[in-house]
Amino acid sequence: MPHLSYGDVKAAADRIAGTVRPVTLAETGPGRWLALELMQHTGSFKARGLQNFLQAHREAGTLPDTGVTIASGGNAGLACAWAARQQGVRATVFVPTTAPAVKVAKLRGYGAEVRQTGSEYAEALAACQEFAAAGGALAAHAYDHPLIAAGAGTLLEEIHRQLPGLDTVVVAVGGGGLLAGVATAARQHGVRTVAVEPEHCRAFHAALAEGRPVDVPVDSVAADALGARRATALALAAAREGDVRSVLVPDAAIVRARRELWDDRRLAVEHAAATALAALDAGVGPGHGYRPEPGERVCVVLCGANTDPTDLATAPTGG
Known part of the structure; x- marks a missing residue:
């Protein structure tokens, strides 16, 4: 099974320093950020x-003149285009017709x-792979590559630097x-990771249950970004080695949380x-979500803003 080390994350942090924006933390209450x-x-x-991926290939002399290609629900493609x-x-970015x-x-x-191409990420990925094989473009991946994952891990490094006493980080x-x-x-820092998925986009949850990555159906209001049919072996290995909790949330709770972020914090x-x-919504129901212990210091990652905000002006609170 592939493995990601803390050294990979540190190397990524050094490589992309000064090229990405350091994360800003907002305290929302005692022990909550x-x-x-x-x-x-x-x-x-x-x-x-994607910055780590392309810079590493540039340093190694393996970034071809034909460029880079990637399949994406949207966000990885944006990052790839920006870094390229x-x-x-x-x-060249392949996205589903539903993007x-x-x-x-x-x-x-x-x-x-x-x-x-296609209505799901998996179909766009197949078209991207064919394109790379035919034309010689460097094939990047939205999430299933050690350089991609290591770059993402630099986020926790920055969070921990600002919150050295953090107990738990919550990520979608x-x-x-x-x-x-x-x-x-x-x-590395003794921080628990809570992995959150929509209840009908549960690729990681299913991988944990089966002990290996497996295909799952995809059906959620968050499927444009969280709609992978299969979780990576890298994620499964990281979960086995660390303190990782896998939890599910219903779409209604997702819609409600999104609306509250707009209403309360713009x-x-x-x-x-x-x-x-x-995941921290008290109303998600039994067997879902995550309940921090009293005094537990928790940071929730708000991972993306590429959304059409017009529905926030009209959607009813609660969803």
């Missing part, structure tokens, strides 16, 4: 992993060639790149970002 990674370049944590523009190479229009428009704004999970990196760094986030916060 939000990590505002939605303010990252391209609007999500994905900029960390910095490296002076072309990016939000706001993400497709931003992709083109970064200069990427956008190809919409799609394919598991963010989880693998964060859990690897968290283990933060417009993706449903994927709200998924992490929804």
